[in-house]
Amino acid sequence: MDAAASAQDQPPAQQPVTRHERNWKDMVLSLLAIMVPVALMVGFYRYVLDGEEPIVVDTAPAIEAARASRAFPVLEPAGLGEGWRPTSAGFRTVEGGKSLRIGYVSPSDGAVLLIESTVPTEKLLPAELTTAARPGERTTIDGREWQSYSARPGESALVQLSPERTVVIVGTGERDDLRELADSLG
Secondary structure (H helix, E strand, C coil), rough: CCCCHHHHHHHCCCCCCHHHHHHHHHHHHHHHHHHHHHHHHHHHHHHHHHCCCCCCCCCCCHHHHHHHHHHHHCEEECCCCCCCCEEEEEEECCCCEEEEEEEEEEECCCCCEEEEECHHHHHHEEEEECCCCEEEEEEEEEEEEEEEECCCCCCCEEEECCCEEEEEECCCCHHHHHHHHHECCC
């Protein structure tokens, strides 16, 4: 057999597809192949696993550790309304004293932090509220005297001073959220 006859028996070699031969349909199919699994994973995370809900923690161990230290009389939040979710809790010795810190997501989805500390007020307030924080009006909540403070932009605070400890409630929640938390302390 000669070379010309064997070349005719073989199928022609396929030419690679050039960029000009691809169209928008190929692009859409490629994007769908990526987007469908991503959308399924996001949907599963959000709706099945409640992925956007904050992780709730147990505050009891931190409160018990604060009580066991006998550093100060602990005010425990009790009877908070529906929608309050504790997201962090810790008691530790810090420079200048001991501090109990409990973080919440409020019913209005604001972040609210309760701090009870024996750290001297002149050190605690600038550290927690910034050096630019200024006292505002005084208010009485559940028979206790509180001082309102401005804090970082978008935050407000309530502060209660006593000889044995300072209580600070600070956060981005609505002012009513801060008052509700202050009212629940007992």
